[in-house]
Amino acid sequence: MRNLLHAEWTKLRTLPGWIFAMIAAAGAMLALGLLPGLQGSCGTQGPQSQCVAAVGPDGLEVSDSFTFVHQAMTGDGTITARVSQMTGQRLGPDGEQDAMAPWAKAGLIVKDGTAAGSAYAAVMVTGAHGVRMQHNYLYDKAGPAGQVTQTQPRWLRLTRSGDTITGQSSPDGVTWNTVATVPLKHLPPTVLIGMFVTSPQYAEAMNESLGAVGASGGPTKATATFDHLDRTGPWSEQRLGGSTNFEVPGVGFEPTDTGFTITGSGDIAPAVAGPAGAGVSITETLVGTFAALIFVVVIGVGYITGEYRHGMIRMTLAATPRRGRVLAAKAAVLGATVFTLGLAVAAIVVIFGQKVLRGNGVYVLPATGATQLRVIAGTAALLSVASVLALGWGALLRRSATAVTAAVLTIVLPYLLAMTVLPAGAAQWLLRISPAAAFALQQSTPQYYQVANLYLPNSGYYPLPGWAGLAVLAAWTAAVLGLAAHRLHRRDA
Template identity: 50%
Template structure:
């Protein structure tokens, strides 16, 4: 061979060598009955426990002693479940135009708050809202854009329930009023704010595709429930949500554009009856005096968080994961116990590649089994939940696919981590216990109300259990009051970030396993 001539056959030989290792490991796995049974059992556990859990969950609504089917939940423009309840003083606007108003007051009441629970107190919850809104119609869930003052988050521009943009902080009072303006140009809505009605600052812009030529525009007020969380004596927490009401005072109302029809309409959008307090004290509505409008409302315009998320059907994943860990660990420790590892390393003397082949096989077969189990469980489990009267929070096809495939990936990566720990310890009991301690136990501690909420969140940030975040389907919304803790199914890391943490630990364990294989004899 002359100088500079390449050697064309070596890469092919190396590829064929690794392919041979893969075939050998796959043959070894499928011919060991215990490993196959164990993996099938793990998949069945995920399905059976999930469907049993779904079958045991029932929900209904009642009118007095009579149980009835719960009313349909509004769905927003992007398919999410929403709460769309507020008082609306509105008129039609045909084509382009704008509406301007000055807000001089935002007050409210909170019913029966702690510690005494025996009186009404004045107060405005942080996400009480009052301002201007352009809405496709008065149907709940229809597209909208709004600019508003809030009880504790300054001026905001929000649209289509999930989108929120911050304006200037601060409250509103007679001495420090807030001017608001909302302008429509085609499908584009732009919100502005001003301290004096002369110098205006843009808050945000919303693009509402398919907005009809004629929309409803006007003033609105709403106030979500007051949430308090109390730590229980035996661990966990007790949540209480109380009725609230907000009242805003508007003046200098200026509607520009083609506004057909008569005067202002008054409507409680999404009203579902009234509370005893409203019937005997202050009902929602509008009072007008000399161009000043006092509007009172309750409810919220935001994503709905009450319901069953799709991952609620996957309660068997934790138990199935334990079986996966046992299979993954024994798939390598059994070779040490029986002396077969010498034959394996003789066939593949490059020990790193041999371990990679083992990892690829156990990861692939676990992913396939997990994907089948999660698909069946979520599909059938959702049907069972709905047939039992439960409301399953809708998600996009992409999100549901991510949950199903993500759970399969969680099981697969955890299996590889367990395999690597089996190579490090070379003893089944030590490797299985360690795997359970670093993956399963942190998740259990964080989600069963044993630890303080802050500790639980840090545990799911820093341990391999962070990977469970991949199954969360409903995100945390900064503009929706909620108890976003692991016990309620909310993880501190984003889904793919949490899975990446688990992958990082797995990569580290594989490196340690390779070093161990190279330093120690079989």
């Protein structure tokens, strides 16, 4: 087997056509990842135009924008209030329209100061997801379902006991249910406690009948009425979180005879990339993978059909009668070569492509070193296994044009259709069952249930986790290679 691997490696590296195709694949990926393309406004309009997101307690960037009516509380304590009404508006080019954002939030919160990204825990009602208990931006626990109306108000209670925060809800202020008890480590003796309201941006896919190739959206706001407060004043009001919560008209609070009416805009949640988020993820640097994939498909097919075309396959099989070993050796050499090249190119593109994007004023969500390594290795694995799948098509069909067509139809075309033509539902279905599912290896930011966004492939989000997407590609590859090995054993070269 060792001699066979050496022989296959010699064939691959000594044929000028394959060397040229490898260089072309790397060049396409580098060019599309490093040349100036996407443009933004971050840092291009003076010092105040820098795009800087808050960092939460877990070290991830977060959105921390809401209207906060608060007072200081030292030591342990409790706040109770009733949300008696909640309404929402969407702000668009035609003005305000009555529309409640599903993740609009109104409730009680304890927070470690007003610094962006500081620790918090909150119990809240939402526009369409019932009562929730959330803390430190990433963590969400569901409570009773149902919306707040004038005929169905919701009582909320938040209790601090040391570093432990408990959120409760009640339909009548008599019978209480615990939503969750969460830890907030290292809280200072004095914290801020009070009421908050916020409402995230909306985003809608455009041209849904022709495919989700764009999005429209804008800010929303929510207004909630709080009464039956069990704490007396004085109360202070602040609008936290940057420009959104200041530019939306009507944001603020008004005292009532029994409490407050508070209007807020923004979100208190993880930061995400996409139409309703902030900027792009590092996946944007890898736009050249699609072009590289086309070259890799041609290499994989031609690596074996060239031998059939020139009659060299007879000499190869004469030297190695165990035909399955020949196919395995070709797959191993091709896969390893493409993986090594893909790893090097993906590393360059991810590391330096972020600098190019930021230099163009584009906000790029930071990714941890582990995430970047996973995306780089995943991209190399995608190209490597795809090349072996193309090799399988070449061995099965034995004609270059026919095999390239089959490989393109199974690997390249599904990705192209999902990104540019198909509606969102069809695109996600296709990216679950086709070899293009392996592009999920390039997803670098998670989807959060509690963050409204268009989690679509053309925004860097995929319907399967990376390992599952790779498993789909591997299953296709194993099936095609199996058929190819069967034909190789049953029919003459």
